[in-house]
Amino acid sequence: MKSALVFTLLLSVATPGATASSTLTVIVLDSAGRPVRDAVVSARPQGSPGGVPRYAFGRSMSQRNIQFAPGTLVVPTGTTVSFPNYDKVRHHVYSFSKAKRFELKLFGRDESRSVTFNTPGTVAIGCNIHDQMQGFIRVVDAPFAGVSNEAGKVTFNGVPGGKVQLVVWHPNLRARENEMSIVAASSVMQVIKLPILKR
Structure with missing residues (x-):
């Protein structure tokens, strides 16, 4: 329905x-x-x-409790977003989205990687190790x-x-x-x- x-x-x-x-x-x-x-x-x-941008925005999407936090992040074009890992397990963060394709290979607890988003659009984020993890970064030029x-x-x-x-x-x-x-x-x-x- x-x-x-x-x-x-x-x-x-x-x-x-x-x-x-x-x-x-x-x-x-x-x-x-x-x-x-x-x-x-x-x-x-x-x-x-x-x-x-005339609004406050975050610059981080962490991995915590086998989830992305926040699950949805909005940033202006040109923003560099960090992906810190606070879990005891390693993560392999990636996206195949048209707005930004990237891959952050295995990194462990208290490690971080970063990606710059220059193209407006939606970037669906996943973890190659934990299929249940899903997040979204919405890149805007408004x-x-x-x-x-x-x-x-x-x-x-x-x-x-x-x-x-x-x-x-x-x-x-x-x-x-x-x-x-x-x-x-x-x-x-x-x-x-x-x-x-x-x-």
Whole structure:
């Protein structure tokens, strides 16, 4: 059975005389109204110069308890990400993704390797030793980006007024490359249903 991803956009309107910026809140829910975590949302105000990041982002995806932590990481293009191993066992981290193919051969506890991500897109991460390990690095060139939390929420501060292009990605989103894009008006609340495979 398939469910839907509900994409809710709340963008406050700048008051007269105030700076032309807003707080943008995106809430991602499934069709039953339950929050969806680990959805990556990026925002690009129309006419904004370049994709210089205006958000906090991590630079590490560790191996801990035979898992990748965090399971989903969003970074701007050009970021070097470290892969420290905190497990007692060795890991062999790799990706065959179009955005970045790499292989970090066996390394043990308290060792680390790093990779630079220069191409926007999604990089699916695995371990050649532990098949159950799966992670995702979403590389973006938009000035705003974030990962939804347990409440399905992503908040961006200081977004310029006007229209904004939003891209939402989730590994179960039933769309090309697991992502969909909309252009939203800054003064209108929008509810958009996106198809997502059952989690």
